[in-house]
Amino acid sequence: MPGLIEKLGLKPGVIYGDDVLNLFKYAREHGFALPAINVTSSSTVVAALEAARDAKAPIVLQVSNGGAAYFAGKGISNDGQKASVAGSIAAAHYIRSIAPVYGVPVVLHTDHCAKKLLPWLDGMMDADEAFFKEHGVPLFSSHMIDLSEDPVDYNISTTAKYLQRAAPWKQWLEMEIGITGGEEDGVNNEDVDNNSLYTQPEDIWNIYQTLSPISPYFSIAAGFGNVHGVYQPGNVKLQPDLLAKHQAFVADKLKSDDKKPVFFVFHGGSGSSVDDFRTAIGHGVVKVNLDTDLQWAYLSGHRDYITKNIEYLKTQVGNPNGPDKPNKKYYDPRVWVREGEKTMKARVVQALEDFKATGSL
Ligand SMILES: [Zn+2]
Numbered sequence: 001m002p003g004l005i006e007k008l009g010l011k012p013g014v015i016y017g018d019d020v021l022n023l024f025k026y027a028r029e030h031g032f033a034l035p036a037i038n039v040t041s042s043s044t045v046v047a048a049l050e051a052a053r054d055a056k057a058p059i060v061l062q063v064s065n066g067g068a069a070y071f072a073g074k075g076i077s078n079d080g081q082k083a084s085v086a087g088s089i090a091a092a093h094y095i096r097s098i099a100p101v102y103g104v105p106v107v108l109h110t111d112h113c114a115k116k117l118l119p120w121l122d123g124m125m126d127a128d129e130a131f132f133k134e135h136g137v138p139l140f141s142s143h144m145i146d147l148s149e150d151p152v153d154y155n156i157s158t159t160a161k162y163l164q165r166a167a168p169w170k171q172w173l174e175m176e177i178g179i180t181g182g183e184e185d186g187v188n189n190e191d192v193d194n195n196s197l198y199t200q201p202e203d204i205w206n207i208y209q210t211l212s213p214i215s216p217y218f219s220i221a222a223g224f225g226n227v228h229g230v231y232q233p234g235n236v237k238l239q240p241d242l243l244a245k246h247q248a249f250v251a252d253k254l255k256s257d258d259k260k261p262v263f264f265v266f267h268g269g270s271g272s273s274v275d276d277f278r279t280a281i282g283h284g285v286v287k288v289n290l291d292t293d294l295q296w297a298y299l300s301g302h303r304d305y306i307t308k309n310i311e312y313l314k315t316q317v318g319n320p321n322g323p324d325k326p327n328k329k330y331y332d333p334r335v336w337v338r339e340g341e342k343t344m345k346a347r348v349v350q351a352l353e354d355f356k357a358t359g360s361l
Pocket of ligand 1: 267268
């Protein structure tokens with residue numbers, strides 16, 4: 001699978017508009033997907049970028065509402081979503097400036113935005129609008145709006161309004177229908193009714209019909225038994241084959257030769273089997289969200305480093321080699337934070353492999 005950069009004319013760094021559309025179309029056609037990595041700091045950003053560079057693949061970097069607030073610093077108030085707006089904008093500028101150095105195309109995205117968080121999305125889109133006026137491109141490639149907990153009509157009509165706003169600057173919008181179970185970022189769906197975990201094909205058609213006249217830049221996170229986080233196996237079963245039914249339903253309505261007209265997103269990817277990923281990707285999933293597994297991977301490097309070097313980390317001076325030996329080179333953050341970057345990077349490299357994106361550039 002050769003030369004995406006050459007074939008699609010993609011440039012290293014943050015891409016938007018038709019470049020994102022062409023990338024996702026190409027991925028859908030050729031059966032691969034991009035991992036979407038939740039980043040919370042410059043350290044997690046560079047770990048993900050390094051993985052993409054070494055695997056020669058494009059990547060999606062995203063900030064969640066809580067991740068954005070963390071990027072801004074936990075010491076400031078998030079009243080009126082101020083910290084989340086400022087943090088996501090800071091992350092965007094950081095990623096924009098550093099991504100080209102890694103030589104990979106990056107889709108810069110923001111994660112779940114529920115109804116109560118809409119001021120966050122509004123604040124980011126104000127920044128997109130201002131950036132567009134100055135540079136002719138939006139600040140972010142893409143946002144997610146997630147009104148899946150609200151009535152379907154409200155979900156679709158409000159999503160349509162946001163897509164309308166994003167359309168002039170060709171920004172992608174990901175929406176959710178059906179519910180991803182589990183718990184993430186303070187949204188707890190551990191007790192929802194199982195039926196709402198599986199999206200119906202009529203809903204997908206309804207969304208497609210409403211959104212596609214506005215702009216082609218949208219994707220759907222449909223529920224097929226996905227769960228955020230990693231738990232003991234429960235009674236909800238992942239059914240990626242449902243996505244094939246949705247595609248067939250929409251293709252039939254459109255009387256289209258295109259067998260996969262819809263762009264799907266796979267939420268709650270952590271803990272899923274490679275088979276499930278690949279089945280879903282075969283049915284038009286172009287982006288797979290991975291968060292929990294990466295949090296775990298990032299911790300692993302720090303934990304193992306500290307466990308192994310604990311005798312060098314108890315005092316600034318004095319270790320098993322002598323009471324006057326300095327420990328500076330053990331507690332320098334460039335040493336121990338780096339260990340987490342290495343283990344996180346390795347997990348992203350594995351995801352790129354699992355989703356068949358490796359070597360696509
Ligand atoms: Zn999600």
